[in-house]
Amino acid sequence: MTETRREQFQALRGMRDILPPESARRRALTAQFIAQCESADYHEVVPPLVEDLGVFLRVGEATDVVTKEMYDFVDKDQTRIALRPEMTAGVVRAFVQHRPLLPWKVFYAGTNFRHERPQKGRYRMFDQFGIEALGVDDADLDVEVIALASRFFESIGLRQVTLLINSLGEHEDRERYTEAVRQYLLSRRDDLSEASQVTLERNPLRVLDSKRAEDRQIIRDAPLVADYLSAESAAHYARVLSGLDAIGVSYTEDPRLVRGLDYYRRTTFEFAAEALDSAQNAIGGGGRYDGLAEAMGGPATDGIGFALGVDRILLACDAEGVFTPESAGLEVFVIDTVSGEAARDITHQLRAAGISADRRFGGGSMKSQMKSADRSGARFALIVGEDELAVDEVTLRPMLGRPADGEQRRVGRSDLLGELNRYCGQIDPTNPRTIS
């Protein structure tokens, strides 16, 4: 009765630990994305993880992301704050606060929180990266933004990605269209699924996204946005499409694509991974949000951006069997069967010289230390035993069977670095190598 068991904690629901080697793979993915961004002159912005609740409410009062899924709470000073459910709102807030020169082209990579029921490819804590470009009304910017995402997917080897695209028109167009959809759906209200009838009340456009069989037929006959676009919106959209054609980015027009966030205007798009058979096959999405900066209290400023889901991209990569980067690999594993002092000193010396090295702590037999060396994947085992110690030498044993690494041999301690430098690369300490 008095015996108490120590409670064992585990990660909260929907949150998980990313362990090696998966952690390195994610880092490599992000590095790829950053490279694409920088090639187009986008630079990183790092907004806070927490904002005033009001910032996120601008995302849309009618969206689930804001109404049901936000991690919001009252701070110690009684202000209402929230963990970000997405990045765009914070970035636009930052834009309004700092008023940078236009155009402002930024990228971000970070963690978001949404209190949803976890599912494959959907977690309560999840990473996204994306870009935002503010201050330009040119359709060619839409093309640039979309093309950047498209190039990124190609660069990591993803092939089965479909770009879905649509235009929701200007604010007024969208309003008129929404009303038309509402009227139409009301006329068929009794045929809609129960859930969609509820959705219809607060956000008619979202009904168009329903996956329920009974809704499908009705949705098919719903009014099309294209018929509600102003001449200007239609021209903008046409120019986006012709731009994509010109640079060879293929797309599928989807007149039902409405997307979940209220702030979208005109161009909207989504990337679907065809290799994913789960319902979570949207690996990214974005669009224009021309009214958002103004809603945030800033000047009327056009904007466009997208966000990509790291977890889902990786899932898609798994499904296609692509993007399996290998780590750089350990160069030397030091084995010391005497006192351990040589292992201590040599690993330090090698690392300082830019050669990656590891050893085993706690000694152990030659055999067991060799097993450790093998498991480490090291290119060379560097052996120090009684014999070597006596004559101030080490034994260098190639472990990977590469002909270029030569045969096992004895090397003088003073010649060690010179010998290894013939095989192992130097590390620039200001630019540590990453896995590629």
Add this chain to the structure above:
RNA sequence: GUGGCCGUAGCUCAGCCCGGUUAGAGCGCCAGGUUGUGGUCCUGGAUGUCGGGGGUUCGAGUCCCCUCGGUCACCCCA
């Protein structure tokens, strides 16, 4: 938030339907075969709050309830 399925060693799983001696396998791990040499092979070894709590029973991994977690779908979205 709603519903289906699942939860047994570090991992993948068998055992559960038809309760009954020390709960198993493969992989991994450790050690030895090889008193200085890994990856193959052989031999041996360690490891389980059977997710947690309660109940039924002489007896529960096995049956019942609750709960937590996972998973899939819906909702929604990346």
